[in-house]
Amino acid sequence: MIKLFSILLSITLVLVMAVGCSQAPDQGQNDQGQNKEEKLKVGFVYIGSATDAGYTYAHDQGRLMLERELGDRVETIIKENVPETQECEKVMTDMIDQGCKVIFANSFGFQDYVVRVAEAHPDVIFLHCSGSIQGPNYSNYFGSIEEARYLSGIVAGMKTKTNKIGYVAAYNIPEVIRGINAFTLGVRSVNPDAVVMVKWTNTWLDAAKEKDAAIALLDAGADVIAQHQDTTGPQVAAEERGCWSIGYNADMSHAAPKAYMTAPLWNWGAYYVKAVQSILDGTWTNEPYWGTMKDGLIDLAPLTDVAPEGAQEAVDKIKEQMKAGTFDVFAGPIKDQSGKVVVPEGSTIPLEEQLSMKWFVEGVEGKIE
Amino acid sequence: MITVAFFKAAIIAGIPLLFATLGEIITEKSGHLNLGVEGMMLMGAVIGFQVGYTTNSPLLALLFAAIAGALGALIYAFLTVSLRANQVVSGLALTIFGTGFAGFVGKSLMGMKMTDQFNYFFRDLKIPGLGDIPYLGEIFFNHDIFVYLGYVTAIVLGLYLYNTGKGLNLRAIGENPAAADAASIPITKYKYLHILLGGALCGLGGAYLSLVYVPVWQENITAGRGWIAVALVIFSGWNPYKAIAGAFLFGGLDIIGFRLQGTAIAISQYIFDMAPYVATIVILVLVSLRKSKKNAPPKALSEPYFREER
Numbered sequence: 001m002i003k004l005f006s007i008l009l010s011i012t013l014v015l016v017m018a019v020g021c022s023q024a025p026d027q028g029q030n031d032q033g034q035n036k037e038e039k040l041k042v043g044f045v046y047i048g049s050a051t052d053a054g055y056t057y058a059h060d061q062g063r064l065m066l067e068r069e070l071g072d073r074v075e076t077i078i079k080e081n082v083p084e085t086q087e088c089e090k091v092m093t094d095m096i097d098q099g100c101k102v103i104f105a106n107s108f109g110f111q112d113y114v115v116r117v118a119e120a121h122p123d124v125i126f127l128h129c130s131g132s133i134q135g136p137n138y139s140n141y142f143g144s145i146e147e148a149r150y151l152s153g154i155v156a157g158m159k160t161k162t163n164k165i166g167y168v169a170a171y172n173i174p175e176v177i178r179g180i181n182a183f184t185l186g187v188r189s190v191n192p193d194a195v196v197m198v199k200w201t202n203t204w205l206d207a208a209k210e211k212d213a214a215i216a217l218l219d220a221g222a223d224v225i226a227q228h229q230d231t232t233g234p235q236v237a238a239e240e241r242g243c244w245s246i247g248y249n250a251d252m253s254h255a256a257p258k259a260y261m262t263a264p265l266w267n268w269g270a271y272y273v274k275a276v277q278s279i280l281d282g283t284w285t286n287e288p289y290w291g292t293m294k295d296g297l298i299d300l301a302p303l304t305d306v307a308p309e310g311a312q313e314a315v316d317k318i319k320e321q322m323k324a325g326t327f328d329v330f331a332g333p334i335k336d337q338s339g340k341v342v343v344p345e346g347s348t349i350p351l352e353e354q355l356s357m358k359w360f361v362e363g364v365e366g367k368i369e
Numbered sequence: 370m371i372t373v374a375f376f377k378a379a380i381i382a383g384i385p386l387l388f389a390t391l392g393e394i395i396t397e398k399s400g401h402l403n404l405g406v407e408g409m410m411l412m413g414a415v416i417g418f419q420v421g422y423t424t425n426s427p428l429l430a431l432l433f434a435a436i437a438g439a440l441g442a443l444i445y446a447f448l449t450v451s452l453r454a455n456q457v458v459s460g461l462a463l464t465i466f467g468t469g470f471a472g473f474v475g476k477s478l479m480g481m482k483m484t485d486q487f488n489y490f491f492r493d494l495k496i497p498g499l500g501d502i503p504y505l506g507e508i509f510f511n512h513d514i515f516v517y518l519g520y521v522t523a524i525v526l527g528l529y530l531y532n533t534g535k536g537l538n539l540r541a542i543g544e545n546p547a548a549a550d551a552a553s554i555p556i557t558k559y560k561y562l563h564i565l566l567g568g569a570l571c572g573l574g575g576a577y578l579s580l581v582y583v584p585v586w587q588e589n590i591t592a593g594r595g596w597i598a599v600a601l602v603i604f605s606g607w608n609p610y611k612a613i614a615g616a617f618l619f620g621g622l623d624i625i626g627f628r629l630q631g632t633a634i635a636i637s638q639y640i641f642d643m644a645p646y647v648a649t650i651v652i653l654v655l656v657s658l659r660k661s662k663k664n665a666p667p668k669a670l671s672e673p674y675f676r677e678e679r
Contacts, residue, residue: 211583
């Protein structure tokens with residue numbers, strides 16, 4: 001009985017201390033805020049390393065652009081290689097303790113933790129990449145990389161000789177599936193006979209495995225490799241076999257100079273500047289952000305010499321329409337894998353349905369497992 | 370698709386595992402459980418890549434990869450042999466250290482690539498005669514030089530352990546250090562040497578990933594393969610010969626998932642990812658059920674040796 005009592009007492013004490021401690025810094029910050037005008041501190045929580053030459057690198061380029069454009073009113077801090085576990089909650093809380101008023105979290109898996117920390121800190125704004133959360137002080141941002149994937153599909157469709165294109169895919173989540181579908185629609189817009197073979201690796205960052213998935217696709221007859229992975233493994237596989245490749249996130253020509261043709265790119269800076277500016281102006285709302293090529297968030301990397309003849313013109317033509325906002329990647333008619341028309345002529349797939357897409361279009365060889 | 374190409378790829382996927390497993394076998398034979406395999410692999414991978422990238426010399430890259438792995442092991446050896454620290458904790462610390470070390474050194478190497486001249490050194494070389502055997506020749510004897518080094522290392526280690534006096538001494542230390550000490554075998558020297566050798570082999574395993582398999586630097590390039598190697602040591606019953614078969618089996622399991630995708634046998638990759646560990650547990654159960662001395666771990670494994678406590 002005494003033991004139980006003492007345990008309860010200690011728990012109470014710890015809780016009291018925790019509450020006491022968590023309130024103290026807030027008061028301190030308020031005092032500081034009254035005393036002098038401070039720069040807005042923005043924290044970036046990264047899943048990978050800022051020099052990973054891929055996904056997080058692209059985000060960090062966006063952060064640097066933010067510093068360049070609004071550097072006199074904003075300062076940024078980053079934390080790299082944050083796992084998608086409880087750990088990221090600690091990282092965010094720590095950033096708040098350091099005075100961050102805005103936090104960007106760049107991976108899908110941070111989602112639940114962002115909500116929890118955001119609800120405990122209503123005075124801080126949280127922006128989460130690629131998820132679907134929305135609350136008074138938190139929201140999400142992402143964009144239509146599908147537009148760039150469609151364009152890269154045009155390049156791949158014109159290049160392939162075997163009419164088989166390999167696609168090394170990470171996880172069977174809507175984001176990846178959407179990309180495969182857009183890519184395939186792009187391929188078949190110029191080459192209706194080509195198919196896109198999909199292999200799932202269930203990894204984002206395992207260069208050896210992702211390279212091997214590409215080799216499996218090349219063994220099966222593919223001569224162009226595209227990828228939704230964060231490493232250059234698939235590019236190297238294509239290079240070694242004398243085939244061609246489409247990258248992702250960044251210019252990957254250094255890894256595969258003889259294979260790499262182009263890559264869908266994110267230009268996160270376009271969003272980061274816009275979002276932080278609106279927070280500074282006090283006009284920020286929790287409306288989710290969905291960027292497009294028109295907004296400058298999405299782009300296609302310059303085509304290399306390896307790209308097929310005529311691809312530049314074909315890409316430019318569609319790109320113009322995308323920039324004008326008149327081209328819809330998912331405009332009907334679109335057939336699914338069984339050949340049934342699921343999106344009739346004249347209609348499209350609304351954004352909400354794109355965000356939960358769990359089926360493949362005609363021309364994809366592979367299953368959503 | 371289960372084809373010759375698949376088996377060939379399985380060998381390549383198994384080579385980093387083979388080196389790491391051999392390294393851990395030789396370490397455990399000296400009575401030390403080093404869970405820092407992943408860390409030492411990463412240290413070897415990053416230093417090998419850094420040296421290869423700066424000097425463009427494959428041999429220097431391999432040499433320094435081995436040295437880097439051995440230096441990682443030296444930290445562990447000092448802690449566990451000289452200071453008699455807890456082996457599990459020291460090993461885990463080494464893994465964490467190695468991961469951080471590789472991330473730090475590799476920052477400027479991210480996404481870099483070796484020259485064609487460098488890669489040419491690791492081109493596929495067909496062994497005359499053996500390489501012409503139908504199927505088997507293509508699977509086993511048409512690889513880069515590093516793969517052959519793996520075969521040779523495993524066989525040499527097997528011969529060393531079971532057919533030489535020094536190997537017998539080493540096994541004696543792992544089984545009963547007090548008796549070995551009484552037989553005036555220099556225990557500390559043996560332990561240090563073999564832990565360092567084990568680390569060097571782990572470093573080479575990591576270097577295979579960064580120099581030959583991928584070969585672009587990517588953070589955390591080993592992606593957990595060090596842990597599979599630890600399981601593989603148990604799976605192969607602390608026997609270098611069996612480790613060859615085990616490494617290629619586990620390598621095959623690592624890459625079979627997406628080759629089966631789209632065929633009639635659609636088994637999730639997650640099942641295959643689990644398989645090495647499940648197989649290891651099954652083997653552990655079988656070995657302990659049979660109560661056989663064969664395939665059992667060295668008796669003094671992970672027990673620090675105090676001469677005064679005899």
